[in-house]
Amino acid sequence: MNIAVFASHGGSDLQAIIDGCKSGKVNSKVKLVISNNSNSMALQRAENEGILGYHISQKVIPDNGKLDNKILSILDENEIDMIFLAGYLKMLGTSVLQKYSNRIFNIHPALLPKYGGKGMYGMNVHKAVIEAREKISGVTIHRVNEKYDSGEIVAQAEVPVMPNDTPEELAARVLEREHSFLIEVVNDIISGNIKLGE
Template sequence: MSINVAVLASHNGSNLRALTAAARQPGSAYAVALVISNNSASGALAHAVEQGIAHAHLSGRTHPDPDALDQAMLALLREHDVALVVTAGYMRKIGPAVLAAYEGALVNVHPALLPRHGGPGMYGRHVHEAVLADGDLVSGASVHLLTDHYDEGRVLAQAEVPVLPDDTPDTLAARVLEVEHRLLPATVQQLALARDGDATERGSGA
């Protein structure tokens, strides 16, 4: 048994690639069943095509009305029986309908050790610049529950990365990304195992 996972990504989709690679391993408790991007030219959508994964471009171009976009995403998630939604480099805020339907089943990966360096505007290179500007000795990655407030959901897992004296935002970003590629699939696997176990207990009447 495995659960269906949807991945939302806006750009290259390197974390998506890590998730699909892990999903192919024996014993995986999840399958990447759907990829959604707000960028029609994203590497994430190209990867979905290569892997034969259902995919969609949903954005202000396809749905100028934010409510319609929210409902279209929710309909797709339900159509593909998605149990867990992962945002990985997704540059749009999730709409209220999807947030409500998937409360507790929406996770995001963030390139810092939350609660440090989170919140509006803290994404990508901006995060690593802030880490270096503050003189932090340690950075890393966090996987957390996604809510309607940026980066404020409960942290589920973290992994540390040392900040080196000669680091630049680019060198730090590269090392943090390597950690994300291990941390995110491991965390999704644990969440999938827990959800599958809960479903088995309910089915057995436990």
């Protein structure tokens, strides 16, 4: 299967998928990377690995319709089977969501439906989890629809919250689990345990 990864910043989840493919743990290929941030580490990681990388944002293409069409044409040209949003901080357009319905997955650093929605990303999530005195956090992988973090949950992994955790300590522990969990879930998709949309 050909995978496209969308990422806005560091791209460590992207690297986990790339490494899984290279090592043979995942029988797929990361065919391209799209970022809405020209300075993202994700684009640098793509370049380092010889993977096609694209900076597509409203700075480059101000018109939303044209921006969506550009994304669609790149996905089509590269025969993409599934899309992973790995810290991609922009809502995908309706035409992309429709064309790839049930084949777009997002990685969220908490156990949805808690701590999801607009503005709930990165350190904001971990701060909220600690402020609520949760004992368990984790990783959620869900399908993407028109509303932030509300698509069907396909898999979750729990990560304990330690009594004296800082948001940064919790974030590091969750991210470590994200990397291994991603590989498990991608394999479940490839094997058909998690169905892709038609």
